[in-house]
Amino acid sequence: MSHKRIPKRRAAIAAGGVAALGAAAVLLPNANASQDGESFGDTAAAPRTLKAADASDLASQLAGLLGDAFAGSYYDADEQQLVVNVVPGDNNQVIVEAKKAGADVREVDNSMSELQTGARTLKSEATIPGTSWAIDPRTNKILVTADSTVTGADWDRLESTVEGLGAGMATIKKSAGTFKTFVSGGDAVFGGGARCSLGFNVTAGDGAPAFLTAGHCGVADDRWSDAQDGQPIATVDQAVFPGEGDFALVRYDDPATEAPSEVNLGDQTVQISQAAEATVGQQVFRMGSTTGLADGQVLGLDATVNYPEGTVTGLIQTDVCAEPGDSGGSLFTQDGLAIGLTSGGSGDCTVGGETFFQPVTTALEAVGATLGGDGAGAGQAGGAGSGVGDQAGGEAAGGGDAVGGGDGQVGDGAGAGAGEAGDGADGDGTGAGGGHGSGLAG
Incomplete structure (x- = not known):
């Protein structure tokens, strides 16, 4: 059977054009600083220069x-x-x-166990839609963020809970935006009521080609197409949202699909070599179908986010911008490490804001997949292989490509789920693709 490839489309850089171009300027020179040549086993006491x-x-x-x-x-x-x-x-x-x-x-003053205990207290006493928290090792405190919807009694409850943790344990930050998942709702795009972005191509446990995207995209519909009103080309296999993550495994319907392990920036591709854990302070890049390329830093790990649909745990907190339609898109490093999948946050690529990502490592482990697929690493720079910003679903689709939901309408709230929402979540349970996620219109 011959391998088909989808048409190339220029990477979308819309409202986030300035941020995207700025990110590209940093990324394209590929100016990674190298190590100083010393190994971890050396006995020098001076801090080492490390990637x-x-x-x-x-x-x-x-x-x-x-x-x-x-x-x-x-x-x-x-x-x-x-x-x-x-x-x-x-x-x-x-x-x-x-x-x-x-x-x-x-x-530092606060131990990890004390900080984790504080996070559990926040979960039990202040699980309020529009809030999030993550341990910030740079301040040795819990960073609590409240969006613009947290007011009145909810704000008083959050502030009281933080004060109850004790002096020096947590700080509260107000966000001007509203926490939401970055699925694009309203207009029917690519055959359904949702538009998301492909994260990374993977190989499912049985060897079949597939890709990872956001779980809230996976529960919005179980069939995915590569063009507006197009025929479905992939089917949701597993999806988790809300609860312990925001990720979905979507299998290509054609077993001959070529699924290279790359992210396409429009004028070059970044080969993705492996999945890696995020590190606070690390520079990262995000590619999505709405805003193209953007960059920023990791701010916190194991973040808890209270979306309107429910609570999601285990996320990466960053200052990278994103907008509706970027959900599921690739978070990666300059040297080709897969880090995360775009979940949601506040703000946009004009004013900025917080964005949360599903760690790729935990998603791969949960769905039993491995990074890459047939033709992994074979895409050529300069756009010979399709990738980020392209319409998804083609056999050579790369990370960050736009993919559209099938026949479902976002926000229909059926939410048939195989799992349960996280503690304190108000939304529907984990979907295995057979229903609609509640209230996902971005």
Whole structure:
């Protein structure tokens, strides 16, 4: 059977044009700083210069080494160093070892267990639509964010809960926008009431070609097309939203589909080599079908977001902009690491705002898929292979491509689900593709 490829379409850079061009200027030179040539095993006590990906690996190692003394870590992009927080105590030897490994070690007041306990308190006492929280290792506090809908009694309840955590445990930030999933509702686009973006091509557990996108897209409809009023070319296999994540596995209907592991920027492609964990302070890039390319930094991990549809946990918090239609799009690094899938947030690419992403690593583990597929890495730079910004569903579709829901109308609230919403969630349960997510119009 011959392999078909979809027509190339110029990457969409709409309202986020300035942000997208700025991101492209940073990304295209491919000016990654390299390591200083020293390995983690060297005994020098001075902090080492590291790539963000290497810093993430080192952080994972040191978290195990330090045990209860570990209080989080982040990447200092300016110094290109990993900063590791430790709580004072009888741990001088492990701190020496952490410094030998190349980390910049600093003492902080709040332990990781104390911060996690505070996050659990927020979950039990302040699960209010329009709020989020994540541990911020740079301030050694819980960063609590409330959007413009959190007012009156809800605001008083949130503020009281934060104050009850104790001095120095959390800070509250007000967001001018409204937390929402970034699916595009209203006008029927690509054959249905929703438009999302393809995240990353993957290989399902049985070897079939598939792709990852946002779970709230997956529960909006179970059939996906590559053009307005076009025939469906892919079917939702698994979807989670709300609850423990926001991700969906969508299988291409044609088993001969070529699904290269790449993100297309319009004038070049970025080959995606592997999935990786995010690191606070890391520079990341997002590609989506509405706003094209944008960049920013990771602000927090394991974030909890209280959307109108329900609570979603385990997300990555960033300052990267996004808009409706960007949902499901690729979050990746300059050197080709797959980091996340666009979930939602507040603001837009004119005024900015917070955006949350589903970690790719946990999505892959949950659906039993691996990154890439037939033809992975084979796309040529300069747009020979289709990718980000293209209409999705073609055999060579790349990360961030636009994909349209089938016949479903966003916001229909049927929400047949295979799982349950997260604790405190008010929305429908996890969908396996057979229903509509409630209130998803962006």
